[in-house]
Amino acid sequence: MEKRTNSPYPSIDRPVMALVGVVLVIGTALFMWSDRAHDWRYYQMEFTRMVAEQFGEEKAADVPTGLQQIWVADLERADRCTTCHQAISWKGFEKAEHPYRTHPAAPLKTHQVEDFGCTSCHGGQGWAIDTAAAHGQVAHWEEPLLSRSLGEDYTLAGDKNALMQMNCNTCHRYDRETAGATAINLAKRLVNEKGCRACHVINGFGGTIGPDLTEVGEKAPEQYDFSRLSGQKTAFAWHVAHFKDPRALAEGTVMPNFNFSTEQAQALSMLALSWRRHDVPARYLAGAPRIDPRSPEELAAEEAMKTGPGRWFVDTGCFVCHSISALGVKSPAQIGPDLSNAVEDVQSRFGVTIDAFLANPTGTMSVVLSRQIILTPEQKKTAVEKLREAFAEYQRQRASAENPTRTQ
Numbered sequence: 001m002e003k004r005t006n007s008p009y010p011s012i013d014r015p016v017m018a019l020v021g022v023v024l025v026i027g028t029a030l031f032m033w034s035d036r037a038h039d040w041r042y043y044q045m046e047f048t049r050m051v052a053e054q055f056g057e058e059k060a061a062d063v064p065t066g067l068q069q070i071w072v073a074d075l076e077r078a079d080r081c082t083t084c085h086q087a088i089s090w091k092g093f094e095k096a097e098h099p100y101r102t103h104p105a106a107p108l109k110t111h112q113v114e115d116f117g118c119t120s121c122h123g124g125q126g127w128a129i130d131t132a133a134a135h136g137q138v139a140h141w142e143e144p145l146l147s148r149s150l151g152e153d154y155t156l157a158g159d160k161n162a163l164m165q166m167n168c169n170t171c172h173r174y175d176r177e178t179a180g181a182t183a184i185n186l187a188k189r190l191v192n193e194k195g196c197r198a199c200h201v202i203n204g205f206g207g208t209i210g211p212d213l214t215e216v217g218e219k220a221p222e223q224y225d226f227s228r229l230s231g232q233k234t235a236f237a238w239h240v241a242h243f244k245d246p247r248a249l250a251e252g253t254v255m256p257n258f259n260f261s262t263e264q265a266q267a268l269s270m271l272a273l274s275w276r277r278h279d280v281p282a283r284y285l286a287g288a289p290r291i292d293p294r295s296p297e298e299l300a301a302e303e304a305m306k307t308g309p310g311r312w313f314v315d316t317g318c319f320v321c322h323s324i325s326a327l328g329v330k331s332p333a334q335i336g337p338d339l340s341n342a343v344e345d346v347q348s349r350f351g352v353t354i355d356a357f358l359a360n361p362t363g364t365m366s367v368v369l370s371r372q373i374i375l376t377p378e379q380k381k382t383a384v385e386k387l388r389e390a391f392a393e394y395q396r397q398r399a400s401a402e403n404p405t406r407t408q
């Protein structure tokens with residue numbers, strides 16, 4: 001053999017090559033072993049057995065084997081959930097254990113699996129093929145399965161499976177009501193009844209005293225101050241506690257305590273967390289128009305008030321939070337007191353005249369008048385005049401109510 005080197009030591013090429021060969025063989029064996037060990041093979045085998053038992057061997061031969069995937073290009077989702085959850089569109093397994101159970105029919109009738117996949121509603125990690133990873137119970141996966149078990153962990157007061165509705169609302173955000181999303185519907189009703197838009201922009205309109213909530217669900221966990229929160233340190237827990245008592249979490253905030261029940265606070269938290277930047281294509285957005293519609297009654301009532309004696313309060317925006325019932329102005333939210341008797345009330349509550357109060361307001365009004373409704377000294381004078389007019393009307397109405405005969 002030709003000698004290629006002058007080195008006195010034996011060449012090490014051959015042992016190295018031998019070692020590489022052995023490592024490759026072991027690696028391949030390990031890979032095959034770990035691949036065989038995936039649970040999904042077991043679930044597929046078991047499901048095939050169940051089909052054979054119920055419908056015969058011939059049907060069982062039709063059960064697809066190997067990795068299954070639903071690819072929805074528009075939603076950028078490749079969901080392999082059906083690798084294990086094979087029974088989804090089979091009839092006859094309505095009572096079987098997961099993952100062998102038939103899917104409830106209603107949601108998939110309006111949302112075909114081919115167009116929606118699974119994770120758009122359920123969350124989870126679509127391409128994963130092991131149970132924990134697929135269900136998203138792993139580090140750094142931001143979309144866990146919004147399941148009944150997670151609902152139990154979060155001690156939901158109502159339907160334990162309600163967390164999934166956060167995902168429904170990525171597409172159904174502009175619906176006033178979505179059948180099947182009871183918690184979200186409750187929260188949307190509360191947002192309207194309580195007049196959150198007096199202080200917050202939501203979906204494009206509202207006040208500026210509090211932060212814009214349109215994308216509040218995008219806030220990362222690191223952006224929350226959990227220092228005043230006992231118990232679970234999650235965004236969900238933070239919002240629930242904040243809704244129950246805003247001041248306990250955000251010192252000195254002017255957000256009112258609405259005395260929400262646990263169920264209401266949880267529903268509102270789900271709604272707030274569902275408000276994310278939605279990058280779903282237009283055809284996946286249910287409901288038109290793409291703004292929160294105001295009902296014809298609401299618009300008509302506002303129009304009527306604009307032409308009545310209280311129009312200044314409507315035009316200036318005070319009516320967003322205050323009724324002035326003496327002048328026929330009714331606030332949808334009623335966050336502040338009725339201003340009909342403010343002239344007298346301010347004197348007794350704050351010990352100052354109405355002029356002094358508006359010149360130097362305290363509490364919520366100091367935020368309102370510095371952030372949301374900026375009035376010039378001239379306009380403040382007008383405000384005082386209007387409040388005095390309202391008070392005069394209030395006294396006249398009260399007098400005639402006490403002595404109905406005198407007005408005859």
Ligand code: HEC
Binds near residue numbers: 039
């Ligand atoms: C490797 C197999 C496997 C894959 C892949 C898988 N699952 Fe599951 N799934 C299971 C098993 C087993 C159960 C029942 C036990 C459990 O809850 O962990 C289950 C239960 C569930 C439940 C009920 C959970 C509850 O807490 O009520 C839902 C919902 C679910 N899976 C959705 C999904 C979705 C969505 C995907 C795709 C992102 C998925 N699964 C992928 C095996 C799988």
Ligand code: HEC
Binds near residue numbers: 082108113117120161
């Ligand atoms: C349009 C939204 C939607 C899509 C898409 C969807 N599901 Fe569901 N899924 C639901 C709803 C709603 C329920 C019923 C929840 C309930 O009963 O409270 C449900 C129930 C389930 C359950 C039973 C959960 C339980 O707690 O008992 C499983 C498992 C499941 N789905 C898996 C899947 C898989 C796998 C896919 C994809 C092939 C899928 N789903 C696609 C909305 C959806």
Ligand code: HEC
Binds near residue numbers: 111164171178181
């Ligand atoms: C990826 C977007 C998307 C998700 C997620 C989604 N939907 Fe839908 N949904 C739609 C679209 C699009 C329609 C068809 C609406 C239309 O034709 O105007 C629809 C239709 C419906 C309908 C029929 C009534 C109607 O408005 O036309 C109901 C009820 C419904 N969805 C409830 C739900 C519930 C409950 C969930 C969560 C479990 C959910 N949706 C999740 C996009 C979505």
Ligand code: HEC
Binds near residue numbers: 239246255364
């Ligand atoms: C009088 C004004 C006011 C009203 C009415 C009000 N809020 Fe707030 N809200 C605030 C202010 C100010 C903050 C910021 C300080 C804090 O966290 O409390 C805030 C904070 C929030 C936050 C946290 C935002 C974030 O970035 O973390 C949410 C969510 C919220 N409000 C929702 C609501 C909802 C829902 C309603 C109606 C039920 C409502 N608010 C009514 C003033 C208001």
Ligand code: HEC
Binds near residue numbers: 207320336338364
């Ligand atoms: C975002 C909601 C909001 C808006 C808009 C608003 N207010 Fe207020 N206002 C309040 C709240 C809440 C209080 C109660 C404050 C407190 O007790 O500290 C209040 C209190 C007052 C008071 C004291 C009333 C009393 O009986 O003690 C006056 C006067 C007043 N507002 C006038 C106005 C005027 C005038 C405007 C329009 C230029 C206006 N407010 C707009 C929320 C608002």
